[in-house]
Amino acid sequence: MKILTAAQLAEADKVTLEKQDITSEELMERAGTLVFNEIHKRLQGAPIPIKIFCGIGNNGGDGLVVARHLIQHGYEVRTFIVNYSDKRSEDFLSNYEKLKEITNDWPELIKSKNGFPEIHTGDFVIDALFGIGLNRAVEGWPADLINLINTSQAFVLSIDMPSGLAPDQVFKDGAVIKAGYTLSFQSPKLSFYLPDTMEYVGDLQVIDIALDREYLGKVDSNIFLIGKEEAQSLYRSRKINSHKGDYGKVLIIGGSYGKIGSVILASRAAMRSGTGLCTVYIPECGYDALQISIPEVMVLTDQNSKMITKFPSDFDADVFCFGMGAGTNEATANALGEFLETQKKPVVIDADGINILSKNKSLLKKMPENSVITPHPGELKRLIGEWKDDFDKLDKVKALSKKFKLIIVVKGAHTFIVNNEEVYINSSGNPGMATAGSGDVLSGVITSFIGQNYSSLAATILAVYLHGSSGTLVSDQLGYESLLAGDIADNIGRAVQQLFNRNPEPEQKN
Ligand SMILES: NC(=O)C1=CN([C@@H]2O[C@H](COP(=O)(O)OP(=O)(O)OC[C@H]3O[C@@H](n4cnc5c(N)ncnc54)[C@H](O)[C@@H]3O)[C@@H](O)[C@H]2O)[C@H](O)CC1
Numbered sequence: 001m002k003i004l005t006a007a008q009l010a011e012a013d014k015v016t017l018e019k020q021d022i023t024s025e026e027l028m029e030r031a032g033t034l035v036f037n038e039i040h041k042r043l044q045g046a047p048i049p050i051k052i053f054c055g056i057g058n059n060g061g062d063g064l065v066v067a068r069h070l071i072q073h074g075y076e077v078r079t080f081i082v083n084y085s086d087k088r089s090e091d092f093l094s095n096y097e098k099l100k101e102i103t104n105d106w107p108e109l110i111k112s113k114n115g116f117p118e119i120h121t122g123d124f125v126i127d128a129l130f131g132i133g134l135n136r137a138v139e140g141w142p143a144d145l146i147n148l149i150n151t152s153q154a155f156v157l158s159i160d161m162p163s164g165l166a167p168d169q170v171f172k173d174g175a176v177i178k179a180g181y182t183l184s185f186q187s188p189k190l191s192f193y194l195p196d197t198m199e200y201v202g203d204l205q206v207i208d209i210a211l212d213r214e215y216l217g218k219v220d221s222n223i224f225l226i227g228k229e230e231a232q233s234l235y236r237s238r239k240i241n242s243h244k245g246d247y248g249k250v251l252i253i254g255g256s257y258g259k260i261g262s263v264i265l266a267s268r269a270a271m272r273s274g275t276g277l278c279t280v281y282i283p284e285c286g287y288d289a290l291q292i293s294i295p296e297v298m299v300l301t302d303q304n305s306k307m308i309t310k311f312p313s314d315f316d317a318d319v320f321c322f323g324m325g326a327g328t329n330e331a332t333a334n335a336l337g338e339f340l341e342t343q344k345k346p347v348v349i350d351a352d353g354i355n356i357l358s359k360n361k362s363l364l365k366k367m368p369e370n371s372v373i374t375p376h377p378g379e380l381k382r383l384i385g386e387w388k389d390d391f392d393k394l395d396k397v398k399a400l401s402k403k404f405k406l407i408i409v410v411k412g413a414h415t416f417i418v419n420n421e422e423v424y425i426n427s428s429g430n431p432g433m434a435t436a437g438s439g440d441v442l443s444g445v446i447t448s449f450i451g452q453n454y455s456s457l458a459a460t461i462l463a464v465y466l467h468g469s470s471g472t473l474v475s476d477q478l479g480y481e482s483l484l485a486g487d488i489a490d491n492i493g494r495a496v497q498q499l500f501n502r503n504p505e506p507e508q509k510n
């Protein structure tokens with residue numbers, strides 16, 4: 001699914017009015033009615049005190065539409081106009097009049113802190129203060145109101161965006177609504193997925209308000225949300241008449257004394273993801289451990305017993321993976337440099353491999369095109385330095401990807417895959433996957449798919465998605481705490497099967 005910017009959504013809005021020959025008030029009625037339907041479906045007429053806080057722009061106008069429908073359906077509603085400015089939008093004004101026509105309980109005007117109502121734990125708060133029109137941080141008394149709502153422990157539903165959050169930028173130090181649920185129009189917004197802002201969104205549901213299909217289809221977005229449908233379209237099934245040589249020959253290089261488990265996990269993940277032939281190259285100390293834990297994998301050893309000091313120069317693989325548990329010794333770094341001099345096939349570099357690249361940036365130039373690196377936040381910081389905010393981080397990662405023609409997997413609660421200007425945001429996974437070895441497994445799956453002749457980009461997107469959905473399959477049974485990285489590897493096959501079952505994708509949890 002494409003993720004649109006505020007400017008693209010505003011344009012979609014404009015095109016829709018022209019093409020469908022409707023007024024903006026009619027579009028607001030459509031959007032607000034859909035929000036009402038979702039609320040009504042869940043509340044079923046329950047006598048819960050509802051407090052709706054409306055700004056004076058179109059987000060506030062949506063809130064007024066919702067208020068009108070709720071009142072007409074007999075709900076117990078108090079509507080507040082949060083009058084942070086006198087520049088009320090036209091559609092806000094017409095819905096203000098419409099509301100006054102159907103009830104004697106007119107909206108209450110809030111002009112300062114003195115006008116704040118009490119908000120109780122059992123209240124249902126609807127946040128229609130600001131939407132995508134936010135253009136600076138929320139400060140002053142409106143910020144105090146947001147803080148009051150946040151500390152009230154009432155359930156908060158945000159319309160379109162949690163107020164105070166902007167779709168494509170971050171405002172430092174402003175107040176932001178911490179929503180329990182966000183009903184967002186047409187397209188999810190980028191800030192819903194970034195580490196510093198995702199916690200404000202709560203559970204997310206995107207509502208199709210039927211903006212112009214042609215515009216949505218053609219609009220040139222380079223940010224995509226990856227869900228089941230997208231992963232399914234990347235997956236290629238196996239040919240009936242095939243043999244192990246059709247599914248890739250991969251070489252995984254890594255490990256050091258005490259960290260051989262990382263290579264066991266990566267190779268197990270590669271085998272569980274369909275690799276035809278997997279060989280590992282490890283320090284000699286890991287030989288027995290590897291052979292015993294995974295007999296399907298072939299083992300080559302370095303002349304050094306405790307670390308990698310040389311890569312096998314004449315090994316013919318379709319793809320190489322390096323870094324897990326490898327340490328950053330000079331000898332290991334030199335070995336990587338020497339290997340990259342002649343390497344033409346894509347390489348997947350993880351963990352200490354990335355730390356070596358950070359210390360020896362000249363090696364980045366030697367990386368073959370379409371290679372993949374998979375940094376977690378600490379490794380990324382060593383690679384690109386500090387960032388001001390998540391948007392600045394994305395810009396820096398895009399620049400690095402472009403300069404060295406690399407695919408960069410920025411690992412996190414929502415893993416981002418950056419390829420030049422394009423960004424793919426993964427939607428699968430859960431907090432149970434924040435566990436040792438889960439990155440080693442991911443590298444193994446990516447390597448496996450590249451070996452099976454997927455393009456590096458397709459392999460990476462599919463691997464990240466399946467890694468996440470495998471983690472969810474496991475934690476659905478064991479809970480978050482008990483999930484082991486090895487379980488993620490072992491359940492990749494089930495995750496592939498699930499791509500094709502008919503169960504709907506679970507609603508996304510932020
Ligand atoms: N196409 C769609 O998706 C539809 C969107 N709808 C809703 O409209 C809002 C966007 O409305 P807009 O009037 O452009 O802006 P806001 O209501 O978000 O903001 C109001 C107003 O506030 C001013 N402002 C901005 N930042 C601040 C600040 N920090 N402090 C004080 N004032 C501020 C700014 O000048 C704005 O004009 C969208 O989110 C949807 O909810 C339609 O209803 C349906 C179609």
Ligand SMILES: [K+]
Pocket residue numbers: 059127128129130131158159160161162163
């Ligand atoms: K809002």
